[in-house]
Amino acid sequence: MTQIELTWGDILTMGGDALVCPAHKYLIRGRGLSAQIYAHCGTQLTPQCTRQRACPVGEARLTKAYDLPVDYLLHTVTPQWSSGDQWGSQAIVQLRCCYESVLKLAEQRGCKKILFPALGAGTNRFPHEIAAHQGLAVLRSYAASFERLTVCLHSPTALAQWQKIERRFYGPH
Template sequence: MAKVELTSGDILTLRTTALVCPAHKHLIRGRGLSAQVFDRGGDALVAACEQQPECPVGEARITRAYGLPVQYLLHTVTPQWSSGDQWGAGALVQLRRCYESVLKLARERKIKSLVFPALGAGTNRFPHSIAAHQALEVLHGQGKDFESLKVCLHTPAALAEWRQVERRFFPA
């Protein structure tokens, strides 16, 4: 059973089997981490993504990871945070579904080691504490099928927030 590991740094330098990438529904270059992945993957990644069907929010697709130190990219389209208004509950369900879909696809492809960013907490503006709770609930609940599940946060402050959520809601 994989222990969920929280770390911070440059996710694009980590070596594992698969990197989870926040995606646009047409699997085209987006903003933030998506833009960095496409910059490294170049034309080969663009061509691979063009072969994939549209990816609705909460679903996942897989491609090779051109130009990155991982074998695969697991693309998932995250919802937009709407500041906790009446649509906020739906966004939480969709964010949770992103993690579930990625893990389901990884199991189907027999991928045992994955690294995740803070899905939804970048350009889609989920507060880290909310994103962390959704992510950690799924990752801790489904970790038995994996050798390594890592969440790489962009800043030490985000890492501290995720660790606080983990200590409070998912004690060892």
């Protein structure tokens, strides 16, 4: 059975087949985790990213992971949270598409161990409760195709929020 693991720490030090990178639509160096990934990979990543076609919100692209303990980066452009206004439901659908696109691309490439940050919950400001509910729903629906799906949060507080959502909607592991 596939393990969906929730943890916190430095995602850039964790091993696996692929790491999900929140991306800018042109796969240029972004903010937050994207900036950290680009800094870690050095100048090798930029040329590969510039050869990719633009990546609309909700889609995914694959590159090598240069100097990270994974083989690939799965870039996905997450939606901006708009405080639950009239565009909030569209952003939620787009966030689900990010997870689905990444998992489909990982499956096509034969990746079995995927590392996820809390997509959308960083610089794009999705509340962790919403990001967790959407992310866990999609991860659970695709879990049978993978050995391990890890969501690495940036703090113990974020981890506790994701664990609370997991217990509330999906029960204990």
